Amino acid sequence: MLRFIAARLFQSLVALAIISVVVFVLARATGDPLYLILPMSATEEDFANARRYLGLDRPYVEQYLSFVGRAVTGDFGTSLRARRPVSELIRERLPNSLKLAAFAMGISLAMAFPLGVMAAVKKGTGIDRAAQIISVLGQSLPTFWVAILLVEFVAGRLQWLPAGGIDGFASYVLPGFTLGWFVVAGLMRLLRSGMLEVLDSEYVKLARVKGVAERRVIWMHALKNALIPVITFAGIYFAILVTTAIVVETVFAWPGLGRLAYEGISSRDFPVIQAVVLTTAAIVAVVNLAVDCLYAVIDPRIRYAR
Amino acid sequence: MKRASAMARVFLFLALLGVVFLGEGSAQPKTELTVAFSSFSTEVLDPALGGHIVKYYLSLMFDYLVGTTPDGQPSRDGGIATRWENSADYKRWTFHLRKGVKFHNGDELTSEDVKFSLLRAIGKRSTTGYAGPLRTLIQDIETPAPDRVVIVTKEPTLIIPTYLSRSLSTEGMVLPKKYIEAVGDDGFARKPVGSGPYKFVEQVTGSHIKLTAVDSHWRIGTPKYRNMTFRLVPEETTRIALLRRGEVDVADVSRERVGELEKEGFPIHYRREEAILTMWWVLGPNGLTSPVKDKRVREALNLAVDRAEIARSIFGGKADPAAVPLGLSWSFKDVGFKVTPEMAYPYDPARAKKLLADAGVAPGFSLDVYAYQLPGLPEGKTMAEAVAGYWEQLGIKTRLIPVDYPAFRKAWVDRATPGAVGYFNIANRDWIGAYALLEKMAYTPSKANDTVNDAEIDGMIAQVMRQTDKDKINALMRNVFTRLRGEHYGVPVVYLHSPYATSKTLGKWNVGRVMYDLFFDQLASGK
Numbered sequence: 001m002l003r004f005i006a007a008r009l010f011q012s013l014v015a016l017a018i019i020s021v022v023v024f025v026l027a028r029a030t031g032d033p034l035y036l037i038l039p040m041s042a043t044e045e046d047f048a049n050a051r052r053y054l055g056l057d058r059p060y061v062e063q064y065l066s067f068v069g070r071a072v073t074g075d076f077g078t079s080l081r082a083r084r085p086v087s088e089l090i091r092e093r094l095p096n097s098l099k100l101a102a103f104a105m106g107i108s109l110a111m112a113f114p115l116g117v118m119a120a121v122k123k124g125t126g127i128d129r130a131a132q133i134i135s136v137l138g139q140s141l142p143t144f145w146v147a148i149l150l151v152e153f154v155a156g157r158l159q160w161l162p163a164g165g166i167d168g169f170a171s172y173v174l175p176g177f178t179l180g181w182f183v184v185a186g187l188m189r190l191l192r193s194g195m196l197e198v199l200d201s202e203y204v205k206l207a208r209v210k211g212v213a214e215r216r217v218i219w220m221h222a223l224k225n226a227l228i229p230v231i232t233f234a235g236i237y238f239a240i241l242v243t244t245a246i247v248v249e250t251v252f253a254w255p256g257l258g259r260l261a262y263e264g265i266s267s268r269d270f271p272v273i274q275a276v277v278l279t280t281a282a283i284v285a286v287v288n289l290a291v292d293c294l295y296a297v298i299d300p301r302i303r304y305a306r
Numbered sequence: 307m308k309r310a311s312a313m314a315r316v317f318l319f320l321a322l323l324g325v326v327f328l329g330e331g332s333a334q335p336k337t338e339l340t341v342a343f344s345s346f347s348t349e350v351l352d353p354a355l356g357g358h359i360v361k362y363y364l365s366l367m368f369d370y371l372v373g374t375t376p377d378g379q380p381s382r383d384g385g386i387a388t389r390w391e392n393s394a395d396y397k398r399w400t401f402h403l404r405k406g407v408k409f410h411n412g413d414e415l416t417s418e419d420v421k422f423s424l425l426r427a428i429g430k431r432s433t434t435g436y437a438g439p440l441r442t443l444i445q446d447i448e449t450p451a452p453d454r455v456v457i458v459t460k461e462p463t464l465i466i467p468t469y470l471s472r473s474l475s476t477e478g479m480v481l482p483k484k485y486i487e488a489v490g491d492d493g494f495a496r497k498p499v500g501s502g503p504y505k506f507v508e509q510v511t512g513s514h515i516k517l518t519a520v521d522s523h524w525r526i527g528t529p530k531y532r533n534m535t536f537r538l539v540p541e542e543t544t545r546i547a548l549l550r551r552g553e554v555d556v557a558d559v560s561r562e563r564v565g566e567l568e569k570e571g572f573p574i575h576y577r578r579e580e581a582i583l584t585m586w587w588v589l590g591p592n593g594l595t596s597p598v599k600d601k602r603v604r605e606a607l608n609l610a611v612d613r614a615e616i617a618r619s620i621f622g623g624k625a626d627p628a629a630v631p632l633g634l635s636w637s638f639k640d641v642g643f644k645v646t647p648e649m650a651y652p653y654d655p656a657r658a659k660k661l662l663a664d665a666g667v668a669p670g671f672s673l674d675v676y677a678y679q680l681p682g683l684p685e686g687k688t689m690a691e692a693v694a695g696y697w698e699q700l701g702i703k704t705r706l707i708p709v710d711y712p713a714f715r716k717a718w719v720d721r722a723t724p725g726a727v728g729y730f731n732i733a734n735r736d737w738i739g740a741y742a743l744l745e746k747m748a749y750t751p752s753k754a755n756d757t758v759n760d761a762e763i764d765g766m767i768a769q770v771m772r773q774t775d776k777d778k779i780n781a782l783m784r785n786v787f788t789r790l791r792g793e794h795y796g797v798p799v800v801y802l803h804s805p806y807a808t809s810k811t812l813g814k815w816n817v818g819r820v821m822y823d824l825f826f827d828q829l830a831s832g833k
Contacts, residue, residue, distance in 0.1 A: 035712035037348075039435045039475075040730070041746045044754060046438055049430040081348050082511055083355050083495055089511055148543050156547030163547035164539055165513065253539040255512035263512065268712070 001296070005289065012285035016278060020071070023277040024064050024270075032056075033080050033268035054080055067274060076275035081267040086275040089260060094242075094279065096166060097249075097256035100179065101241035103172045105234065107180035108187055115184070116191025120199060121218055131188055138185030147178045147251040164253035175252040179245055183237045190233055194226030201225075227298055235291035236284075243280040337532035339830065342539040342554040345681055349511050349538075352495040353476035354432045361476060362824040363515055363536050368479040368500035369525070371401060371420055372471035376818030376825045378636060378736045380471055384525060386415065386480050386501075387467075396462035396774040403453040404524065409482040410505040417449035422483035424457070427476070431491075435475035436742055462774050468738040473820050503529055503827055513538060519830070527832035534826065546807070555809045560684060561624035564805045572807045577817050577824075579635050579801040581682070581731040582628050583689065586747075586757040586796040588717060590724030593750075593759030597667045598725055604794035606661035610696045612653040617800045620685050620692060624803045627651070630787050631796030632747055632757075634732065636819050637740035641783040649791055658700055670701030674726035676714040677706045682804070683731045689799065690729065719754035731802060735821040737783060741770055744786060748795070758795045 034042075034050050042050075051057045055066070070077060076086035111134075119131035154174060155163035162171045198204060199222050207217050246258035257276060264272030346363075350356035353364055373384020382388050387401040407415040427434055428441040443463060448456040457466055470478035480501065486494045498506050503523035507516040515536045519529035537554060539545045545557040549572065559567060564574055587598045597603045613627035628635075629649045638645070662668050675697075677690035687708070694704040707726070714728045732743065748758040749767045766782045766789075773779045790796070806817060806824075818825040 031710075031712055032716060033712075035715045038433055040732075040755070041435055041438065041742060042433075043438045043752070046433075050433060053431050081350075083348070083350050083352065084492075084511070092511060148541070151541070151543050151547050156543070156550045159551050162553070163551060164541075164544040165537060165548075251541045251544060253513070253537065253541070253544055255510055255538075259512050259540075 001293075005293070008285075008289050008292065012282075012289070015285065016281055019281045020068055020274070020278060021064070023274050024060075024067060027268075027270045027273045028060070030265070030268050033270065036267050037080060067271075071274075071278065076278075077271035079264075079269055079272050081263065081269045081272070086271045089272065090257070090275055090279055093255055093257045093260045096254060097242045097245065097258065100172065100175055100245065100249075100254060100256060101238055103176040104179035104241055105183065105238050107176050108183040108237075109234070111180070111184045112187035112191060116188040117195055117218060117223060119188065119192045120195030123196065128192075131192065135185040135189050138181045138183075143178060143182060144247045144251065146181065147175070147248055150174045150178060151251060164251070166254065171252075175245075175248050175254055178252075179241055179248050183234075183241070186233055186237070187230060190229050191226060194229055195222055198222045198226045224298065228295060231294055231298065232291055235287050235294075239280075239284045239287040242283055243276075337530075338535065339531040339533070339556070339826070340535045340537060340554045341826070342537045342545045342548055342557040344538075344540055344542065344545065344558055346515070346536065346538050347681070349509070349515075350495065351498045351506065351509060351515075352491065353479040353481065354426050354429070354434060355495065356433075356476065359822055361472075361822045362826060363517070364476060364479065365472060365502070365823055365825075366504040366517055366534065366827055366830075367498060367502045367506055368476075368481065369407070369415075369502050370470070370472040370478040371424075371480055372467045372478055373525075374472035374820055376816045376820065376828055378473050378819045380467055380473070385471065385478075386420070390467055392464075392466075396464065397459050399457045399459070399466045401455050401457070401467075403455065405453055407501055407524070409485065409499050409501045410520070411482065411485055411499045413482055413484055414452075415480060415482075415501050416452040417455040418452070419480055419483045420455045421447045421449050422486075423479060423481040424470070424477065426481065426486075427479075434477050436469055436477055439742060439745070440469055440477055461772055463771060464774050464776065464779065465738050465741075465771070468736070472823060473736050474739050474742070475821075503830065504534055507533070522832075526827050526830060529830045530832050531830045534830065549807055549809065552809065555812050556815075557807050559805050559807045561622040561803075561805060564622065564624065564807075567807045571810055573810065573812065575806045575808060575815055575817050576624070577804040577806070577819075579626070579734050580804040581733050581802045582633060582635065583625075583683070583729060583731050583799045583802055584628065584631055584633075584796055585693065585727050585729040585799060586631070588723050588726045588728065589721055589756060589759055591721060595724040597665065597671050600665045600667075601793060602661040602665040603667060606658040606665070606700065607697060607702075608651045608794050608797055609654045609658040609661070610700050611651070611693055611797065611799065612696065613651065613800055614653070616689060616692055620688050621800060621802065624805060625800035626803075628798035628801050630791045631794070631798050632732070632740075632744060632790055633787060633798055634734050634740040634743065635801060636734040637737040637783070638787075640737035641780040641787075643784045643787050655696075655699055662700060668701070670703055672703045672705065673697060674705050674707055674723060676717070676726060676728045677708050678711045678714055680711055680731055683802070686729070686731075693797070693799065718757075727797070729799070733821045734801075734819070736819075737780075739821055741767075741783065745771070748786070748790065758790070760789065760793065760795065763789055763795075 034047055038046055038050055074087055079086050079089060082089060115131045119128040122128055151163050154160050161173050165171060204217060204222055207221050242257065244258055245256060246262050249256040249259040260272060261276040264276060347359040348356055350360065353368060356364060370385045371387050373381040375381045386404050386407060388404050390399060390401045392399050403417060409415060424447055428437045428444065443459050444457060445460045446458040450456060459466065468474065482499050485499050503526050504517035504519055507518050509515045517534045519532055522528050539548065542560055548554040549557050568574055587594060617625040617627055627650060629645050629651060675690055675694045677687045679686045691706060694706055697704050717723045718728055745767055746752045746755040748763055750756055750759050750764045763786055766786050770779055770782050815829045816825060
């Protein structure tokens, strides 16, 4: 297991190194940030001064080596737009994204588990059809539309919940639901199909024949074995929710990592773009590793090669 | 089935419980003022790095050397300098400083702070709007006494007090020398200290900036609001929802949704003619290129545009047709310039076609039109498409080039696409601001930013800076505007009125006529 983890960590480092080159090149391909930073009245001298001050006048190779050299120590340089250390900005934003993603995932799991399991157990009934409708709506309704609708009606017209910003538990509900609902659909379908397969297996039939209570058969014996694909899906989506909730974070004025990425891209803030992409890649790598490790815990049959 | 319905009841109960529980505590105390804006621009708290776009919150934390009334006039009551005078040769400007002013950390504000701030503002690291011209102009800064500072210029000039006032950028903001030297530039940017009526509490980038009032301030007395919070809310639906819920008191809204809010009884405060939306042609190495080098073609392109229709249908009637290229109308009163009815461009496609025929380009020509959104101008692309459509009707083959603004700006200053058209919503400003802009966009020696290349205008602009007789300056400025209009050096489209919605209980608020400043201190004034 340890060798497996070490190998995966090494692979992740190689991936991060490749990503650092790609993001460095692509960020610069978007154009010169000074045309956004400097006022319209800026002279050629102002441009030259700013370029020198921000280190943009150095050769690309030198800029890259400096970026990588500092990044390994957690220093991603200074934001060209906010003029603050990027690591500080990440530290400010990442926890907000993690909290929102955790909340959204909590909502997803809380909805998907009962619905998915019940849909499988009550296959072909009203519950099953209702679950399928929820699933279709969750995956087909655009997130930005759901978000705007919730803000307009639930927050603005009905005034039940806050419209935006982070201000206590209440402010998590609408963005969390918007993010989570999309995930519910996928989770529920996976659970349903997994449960249908497992419920038809020999060991479940045997448990029933032995007189094990139906509730125990479903929730203890069957569910556990239907979980592997669900965990993979939830893990991947958790990483996605943390890092790419740009629309939800924008609509709900949520200062998270997704918005930081958007602000960085729209202002050609190279250090921010580079830092966010590398952080995102690191999160995805860590979550994937955690998911792989979880497999072994859930299903003792799974053992990683020595 | 029974189990499912029981589950549904539990969910419903929890949801209602949540609504009751979560609904509590959202009301704001009356001592708070919360402002929701779609953008904070750079979110930088250091005046030397933020530039003029973020003045509306910086003006609360910092005092200017020279104060300005909301109408943009220099004020002896609104700034650190209570009076100022010039030497006979207009090369030495002496400012007498207000006594007893303290920074939020307790340090006394002296002439050393003024000198330090100004040197910092015009330093090489600065990105303020007018650092360049001031750097060129200032020769020395003397501090003969703690309450007196003398600015020595290389040339005779009238403009020093205005350049260092609230009516332009942030160069006139006075910063604490000792504090900045102690904590460094980064420390200051993280935790700024000023001498204004509100002091810094916290900033969460991408979320909010929180300020708290000092007990009493010479500018506004005892502030009406104990705390002032600026919330960054990019989505308009969310800003309006926050306004409806009473969570914010002021929000910038689009021209499109003003009617709906007015119907609901929310007061709308307009900054009338906050910006001029004007188009211009990218110059070639030697100025305007064919066919727009021909004055008749330029006039034809102006006559082809139905500005009233654009104002009505694209800007929801919250705009007025503009007649003068680069015509910053807040300066017109200052210099005595009057836009006569004859100056307004009629919508006259027939005459436009004739002018093109006279110029020998009747079958039309190709014209690249850059189309992009701009901060505060979501209608930008639509406007460009509409104008291109009008030109198409003359037989001109327009090609819309969808880019972002920086891409156009690079093409413009590099003169990479001569004859192509771009545009900007240029913030309105007083005469000195207008002069500073013309000196960049209508003055050949400024090279990169020039959009005009006219020797006569160059001569007049060159005289303004050195002129010390205000009447002569006014005459020069009037002549510049007249020639810009007469020679059709651009396509002025509309003046934009910017709406700000407020809570129903906010009361009177003079949003003023000062570039990028909204005078929240006046709103909070206890005087």
